[in-house]
Amino acid sequence: MAEEEKKEYWRWLESRWTSPDIDWKKGKVISAGVDVGSVSTQAVIMVDGQLYAFANMRTGSDSPNSAQNAFNRALEDTNGLTEKDVHYCVGTGYGRVNVPMAQKAITEIACHARGANFMYGPTVRTVLDMGGQDCKAIRIDEKGKVESFLMNDKCAAGTGRGMEVFSDLLTISINDVGQMSMEVEEEPEPVSSTCVIFAKTEATGLLRAGWPKNKVLAAYCRAMAGRVNELLQRVGVVKDFAITGGIAKNIGVVSRVEKLLDMKALPPKYDTQLAGAVGAALFAKGLYEKIKK
């Protein structure tokens, strides 16, 4: 008898893209940024400060390999562009020291700030980055420079990992949990536990009490929004506001954060997971221009 394959509900979608409007051969500076996160890795290639190509992939157990894989994937389908044509590359993220093709490593806070400034425009003053294993609230100026930030990387509450645990528990794909949580007649009270482990026990109890899955998800998304709101309040929220990272794709969390803040997040123009790598590629451009002078 064939063994039934265990479904991986946490599995989010990888992606890659090339701009149809840019000819890299006409560019002066080709820069790259690689963001090796705990859960996902992004590689971005920019031509004269414009987004040309990117790849967004899952991080494997080995950082250098993950960086190389994402970089190679970004270079696919780019009209003959190779690693040698890239003038400068900056690594960032949790695995930033393990980016083989990078000349320099820059912290993810600085890169996220710079990337958000590019992706959402110069009016952004507050960035909430909700990543796989951490959550950051960053205040930035009109140039995308960091003014202050707060970070939670000690606890899974308010991170993508926490959401993965829930998608597995409820056997619903991580790509659908946000939308499903919106399909409730009445907004339930948030789950009371901060800790993901305790919240899981609490949610199991709610399911046993007959709650439908979408109501449990709504209760969890609301708790998660409350948790990141604490971080935002401590750093202080100033308009405009933008959300980056994987959880920015989760409407269930985003809409509830917006409600708590009484403020809309700017709509994303690009894949929200790219901010760190975009910032790194912009830093790479600046660094290359400096050494060329």
Place this chain on the structure above:
Amino acid sequence: MITAITAGIDLGAKTVKVVILKGKEVIGRGIATTGLDQKKSAEKAFDAALKEAKIDLKDLDRVVATGVGRTEAPNANSQITEVGADAKGAIFLNPAIRTVIDIGGEEGRGIKISPEGRAVDFAINEKCAAGAGAFTEAMARALERPLKEFAELALKSTKSIPMNAQCAVFAESEVVSLIHAKTPHEDISRAVHDSIADRIISMVRRVGIEKEVLLIGGVAHNVGFVNSLNIGLKLEVIVPEYPEFIGALGAALVAAEQQE
């Protein structure tokens, strides 16, 4: 004079415990998993304890409840806090106890006891699984071993390796990485128990650690944790028989006093 029969019930996050006393002698104990319906779980624990004591519910002169779910206790005449119950039970077992460490499924507590036997200060962790039994349970699952076996493994470890993650969710990923890196399971178990012991010790330090130290709660059954705790504290903690029943015992003792 007829000796009073009293009971203490401790409604915890994971289990309900009942202790029945005749005077100051324990004549029955009962335990049940906390289900969705706390009242039903409480009745189950009561039934087990009454059966062991060979008495009926109506023979009980007084019942005192404690634990997170104490307001849900059926037939309780009054309630006391977990800290008060722990202190009472601890001093009854051994009047020399000055510090009580109580680690349950979802909560960790450190209690300072005065020479007069009163709880004078306490620290509590109820927000995070990293300082509670749920942490080791999650790690045992990651190693796919029964909890008891997982705990005993730590005693065979020859090397202490650090764990970076505090959060149980992140620690689970770290344990999986350690398994992939072919780290001996003994050393992983030791690392897990060192990590939880570190968290508990820094919490209990807030109230001050003074000898004798009594370790109670379900996690006291975990020999790997006790070993790590002893190494971290540089002393030998006292682990009583039936460590998970001390809160219920304290409540029963309070019931007996009130009856007098």
